Amino acid sequence: MPKAISNNTPSDASDQETPPGPTETVTIGDTRVTLLGTAHVSRTSAEEVARFLASGDYDAVAVELCPSRYRTLTQPDSWGETDLFRVIREGRAGTLAAHLAVSAYQQRLAEQLGVDPGAEMRAAIDAADEQAVPLWLIDREVGITLKRLLWGVPWTHRLALVGGLLTSFLSREKVTEDDIERLKEGDVLESTFGEFAEHSPRLYNHLVGERDRFMAARLRQEVAASRRSGSFDQGVGDGVETGNRDHVLAVVGAGHLAGMVDELSRSDAADPATTIDELNQMPPRRRWLRAIPWLVVAAVAVAFVMGFRQSAELGFRLMGEWVVINGALSALGAAIAGAHVLTVAGAFVAAPITSLNPTVGAGMVVAAIETGLRRPRVTDFDSLRSDITHLKGWWRNRVARILLVFIMSTMGSAIGTYLAGFRIIEQLVR
Structure with a gap:
């Protein structure tokens, strides 16, 4: 049964001037999983991730990325491969526009802070590559999240969602790095829609709660697969045999930390594959x-x-x-x-x-x-x-x-x- 353990930081974290971000460690069978809460456009978070992984204590790295966001982050020129005719024909133009608007908001914050959006994920990817340890992509596809967000709530909430997106995008209010660091305090939602989701349990569930369950299920799935194989199964690229997995670092947004710990600590959790299939389904249209x-x-x-x-x-x-x-x-x-x-x-x-x-x-x-x-x-x-x-x-x-x-x-x-x-x-x- 997975259970929560005390907070965990690498041995040299206490020597740093910047206090570490929130962390929790849980066990899945014989495997320890340390969850590190980060802010997605924070220089300090990126430095923290690099510091954790430099300790050499981790045998695998999980990141809050889906395959499409991973490609965008690691292959910035991949937009050039987009088939717009296909996007339009398949009815994904609106979803793509919303995804771009969210990216634009995070990019604007990043420009103010002088750090690339997703720098902490990039640091985790680079460190996993350098140390030849498996990298797991555990988040749900962003397109599915946006669609479930749109079709899973009443039309009044959809207006709030669109309004929040436009407000976040059009606002030119300066945001300080201290403001970004506050995202590490408690159950704070994704920055783009946070103000609106806080007042809507259904929006919160689709935006944060479902992804907490999804990422927890993906972690269970990867740990079980590795135990069955007796070696590390690298989530991206070729597998690298390094022995039994003992300790995994999961780099996730701070707003997901508490929810994922709750999910991973449940003794009655459903089969991970069943949970993942359920959360990938589109809400039935009335x-x-x-x-x-x-x-x-x-x-x-x-x-x-x-x-x-x-x-x-x-x-x-x-x-x-x-x-x-x-x-x-x-x-x-x-x-x-x-x-x-x-x-x-x-x-x-x-x-x-x-x-x-x-x-x-x-x-x-x-x-x-x-x-x-x-x-x-x-x-x-x-x-x-x-x-x-x-x-x-x-x-x-x-x-x-x-x-x-x-x-x-x-x-x-x-x-x-x-x-x-x-x-x-x-x-x-x-």
């Missing part, structure tokens, strides 16, 4: 929510039929208003996003048609047109991380602008659909 777009289409079609039954003039007028209102608002959204003039025209044509087919979104078509007309250059991918830290950069960078075009044209079409619908009903009941 049937009535899935039916709304089709009900809107049916209502519009019925309205057109009723209009033509009254008179051909009314029927054509209703169709004309549907096209003008829906198309104009989607085109306006594309124009605000800085789309090409032909993309704006495409939005005007596509939105009234796609709004009558819920399987194809206006934003998907419009963003594809923009991508074809202004295909991102290598320099756009190279400068993406720096451009998105400034509001103007979202319009200047072609990759970011395509995502804006997708979002703004989609919003315009959605608003236009309901405004045109109300307008049609108004004319039918006169």
